[in-house]
Amino acid sequence: MTKPLDTIPVRRGEELNLVKLRTFLQKNVEDLPDESLEVLQFSAGHSNLTYQLKVGEWEAVLRRPPLGPVAPKAHDMEREFKIISEIQPLFSPAPRPILFSDDESIVGAPFFLMERKRGVVIDSSFPDGVEAPPEICNQLSHIMVENLVNLHSIDYTKTGLIAISKPEGFLERQVHGWISRYQRAKTDELKEAEHVMKWLAEHIPTQKYATVIHYDYKFNNAMFNDDLNQMVGLFDWEMTTVGDPLADLGVALSYWNQPDDPELLRSGLGSSAITVMDGFISRKEFIELYGEKSGRDVTDMNFYMTFAYFKLAAIVQQIYYRYKMGQTQDERFSQFNSYVKSLMTHSSHTVAI
Incomplete structure (x- = not known):
């Protein structure tokens, strides 16, 4: 079955510092392959910025708040990380959490990493090749x-x-x-x-x-x-x-x-x-x-x-x-x-x- 193309090249103005991020991953992710970091952006969503990270065979998803000022208590990455940490063992569709960082020098804001799940995402239409009677x-x-x-x-x-x-x-x-x-x-x-x-x-x-x-x-x-x-x-x-x-x-x-x-x-x-x-x-x-x-x-x-x-x-x-x-x-x-x-x-x- 053809999978939906849910990632796109990173949008202008929403790029990540790949050098800083790659260095951070090297220090904090066990057995990270000694290869370059590739980053794509998830196209859906109008709020938090979500990226696919890939280093060799290793993959993860990074989430950070949107650019610019945000409402008080909104886009709390640490809170979201704690939530999926508690829920995932009891509700399997929730993604497995990997790590949280409040070091804003890495990507410009607090962020967390979670597993990259694979499957079919449905938005306003079914992906090409998917039969939906x-x-x-x-x-x-x-x-x-x-x-x-x-x-x-x-x-x-x-x-x-x-x-x-x-x-x-x-x-x-x-x-x-x-x-x-x-x-x-x-x-x-x-x-x-x-x-x-x-x-x-x-x-x-x-x-x-x-x-x-x-x-x-x-x-x-x-x-x-x-x-x-x-x-x-x-x-x-x-x-x-x-x-x-x-x-x-x-x-x-x-x-x-x-x-x-x-x-x-x-x-x-x-x-x-x-x-x-x-x-x-x-x-x-x-x-x-x-x-x-x-x-x-x-x-x-x-x-x-x-x-x-x-x-x-x-x-x-x-x-x-x-x-x-x-x-x-x-x-x-x-x-x-x-x-x-x-x-x-x-x-x-x-x-x-």
Whole structure:
């Protein structure tokens, strides 16, 4: 099967100092081959910078924060490294951690290394050579539900996550925290945003559950085996914490486009999610299947979906703010303000699930 080309030459302005990095690896990685360092960049993602490192037969993935100023407590590489260190033994799709460094002289920021997994990554389309009839799309839908349920079944009290988490009051902190983040990064006045922020603050439900949550669960953060019947990788654990699993479900579904979604909602990040293809289950079916497999009450999902679209809008707004302020030159972000408006408009109505 042809594998997707998930790496590209390093983007201009995001290069690494290969001499410093090679010296660091020589000192800190056992049995590193005596060969030159090759670096490529992963093309997906709009936040942290992620690179493939290769020295002979040795491979790893390096993650560091984005260029320019970052929001307080955001892009915490040490925290993400600790999270995957705790979760990987209990949830095999998580990558194996290798090392963390806070020496900013190496790549310009704190960073960590993790294993380089191999498999099929699905974004807005299937890779060339991959057959995906409707029954495969349905199968992938069920795999996504099952792995989310499995992640939420981890007993976090038996892991080190209990020391860096505070599940009590999670929803209140999230709602007010993301409202604050959006307001700090605001570049345009949107009446829809004001309406959504007021509604969310007044309708926070009582939190019933606390589990490990990924909080950025979507297809292009996952990797599957060649037969597309098993998830073999799940990445981008930056937002992971212990919190309300229904908030995690809502975030996952905010990326789960349907054919009847507004065009800008489907194509705001460049192209529609793969889930618009025949065979993928609807958001409503995803919710019902999750409720059935997890045993959790999903009757409040309208709130969680509304919050998820607002949270996604706030994240996109933060990225657009960095572009607007000249902190990044990546032209992919130049029209993100239109996507923010579309997300705010969508979340300002009663969300159809």
